[in-house]
Amino acid sequence: MPLPFEVPPIEDEVTLARYPFLPQSAPWIHKLTQKEGIDMDVLIDSEMMEDSRRRGRLRLVESIANEGGVDAMAMRDIHTPGGRLLEAISFTYARLVACASDQDIVLSKWAQAEAERAERLLAADTATIEKVAMTYLSKVRKKDSALVRDSTAIRGVWEIGIADFIELVPGITGPRWRLPNQELKRGWITLYEEVNYSSQAKLARLLRQRIKDEILKDARLKVKNINDELALRLSEATTMVVGLLQHKSDENLELSGVQVDDWPPCLKKAVAELDQGVNVNHFGRLFLASMASTIGLPQENCVEFFHNAPDFNSETTGYQVSHVYDREYTPAGCGKLKLNARCAMRPGEDRLCDQPWMDHPLKYLRAKQRSRKRYDEEAEKRDESDDGNSESRDGS
Numbered sequence: 001m002p003l004p005f006e007v008p009p010i011e012d013e014v015t016l017a018r019y020p021f022l023p024q025s026a027p028w029i030h031k032l033t034q035k036e037g038i039d040m041d042v043l044i045d046s047e048m049m050e051d052s053r054r055r056g057r058l059r060l061v062e063s064i065a066n067e068g069g070v071d072a073m074a075m076r077d078i079h080t081p082g083g084r085l086l087e088a089i090s091f092t093y094a095r096l097v098a099c100a101s102d103q104d105i106v107l108s109k110w111a112q113a114e115a116e117r118a119e120r121l122l123a124a125d126t127a128t129i130e131k132v133a134m135t136y137l138s139k140v141r142k143k144d145s146a147l148v149r150d151s152t153a154i155r156g157v158w159e160i161g162i163a164d165f166i167e168l169v170p171g172i173t174g175p176r177w178r179l180p181n182q183e184l185k186r187g188w189i190t191l192y193e194e195v196n197y198s199s200q201a202k203l204a205r206l207l208r209q210r211i212k213d214e215i216l217k218d219a220r221l222k223v224k225n226i227n228d229e230l231a232l233r234l235s236e237a238t239t240m241v242v243g244l245l246q247h248k249s250d251e252n253l254e255l256s257g258v259q260v261d262d263w264p265p266c267l268k269k270a271v272a273e274l275d276q277g278v279n280v281n282h283f284g285r286l287f288l289a290s291m292a293s294t295i296g297l298p299q300e301n302c303v304e305f306f307h308n309a310p311d312f313n314s315e316t317t318g319y320q321v322s323h324v325y326d327r328e329y330t331p332a333g334c335g336k337l338k339l340n341a342r343c344a345m346r347p348g349e350d351r352l353c354d355q356p357w358m359d360h361p362l363k364y365l366r367a368k369q370r371s372r373k374r375y376d377e378e379a380e381k382r383d384e385s386d387d388g389n390s391e392s393r394d395g396s
Contacts, residue, residue, distance in 0.1 A: 007135045017084035020091035056093030063113030099223045100234040108277045115212035122204035136210040137164045157199040159188045168209045171279045171310040262368040264361035265344035277308045283340040290329040333360040
């Protein structure tokens with residue numbers, strides 16, 4: 001579903017600074033930089049821009065290190081000109097560094113974090129959410145008249161067009177988002193209020209999907225503008241971000257008794273896809289959690305694998321992972337993995353996977369462990385032999 005051909009005008013500078021990714025914000029930021037005399041040289045090197053660069057780096061660090069995205073409350077008072085400038089330029093600088101990193105995973109994590117931040121703000125921003133929704137959705141409206149569901153009168157609920165809904169919900173898990181569970185009337189789906197989930201919060205959740213996609217699409221286009229000279233000038237910031245990402249990945253992969261090199265390709269695939277923000281299907285998620293449990297990975301490490309999933313919620317994911325660990329689910333075999341599109345290898349790509357007896361990922365893992373153990377034992381014998389020959393020569 002394409003975005004609306006015309007977007008509603010937004011002239012309030014506070015709103016433009018709060019949501020700097022909006023298409024309406026780009027002309028305002030351009031005018032702001034011209035007015036303040038901020039060109040590329042000033043942005044990268046000027047002392048007057050250090051606060052904005054620091055805030056931009058923080059946006060990137062939080063996108064990698066923290067749960068829940070960029071801290072929405074860490075911004076300065078955007079009701080002041082200085083606060084608005086800081087927010088707008090820090091977003092621009094963060095995008096510039098992410099693009100210069102030449103790592104799509106950095107772009108994905110940053111876009112995800114900015115979208116999560118926007119979701120939290122929009123869930124409470126009754127004054128702005130309608131214009132933001134009209135910017136990203138082809139059909140959306142608020143019904144102020146009374147609606148009745150389960151004999152309860154409800155006022156002020158949002159409705160969204162079915163085409164937008166169908167496009168956005170594949171990235172969100174949970175029964176409340178399944179199409180058969182929706183009330184559909186004349187092409188509109190009503191986002192009903194729930195006890196702990198308001199209609200506006202549901203709309204904000206759907207908008208998060210579209211916002212992430214648009215931030216990521218825009219950033220990937222801007223990657224083409226990063227030349228070697230600009231990448232070199234930003235190398236200190238990009239090295240910091242990429243190094244933090246690698247450190248975080250290393251932390252997540254620390255296991256007890258099983259080396260990452262021993263993992264079967266299907267397990268590596270699930271971890272890599274989730275790390276990149278791919279919406280892995282339910283079967284793939286269950287397989288990952290059951291494998292993590294079987295090989296002795298702590299539950300908190302397993303939960304961390306899902307942090308970049310489009311629908312990640314710390315409490316929900318923790319509960320689901322705990323359920324898998326408590327029930328001691330047996331990981332699926334190769335046949336079921338292939339049937340559910342979770343096998344990572346084609347014939348001929350991995351000699352071990354091609355063996356006739358290879359029908360389960362745990363067999364792959366054990367075979368790799370045995371091979372590594374034999375290699376280590378042979379290396380130890382060679383070292384002992386070399387030491388003995390050395391002593392013999394010394395004695396003669």
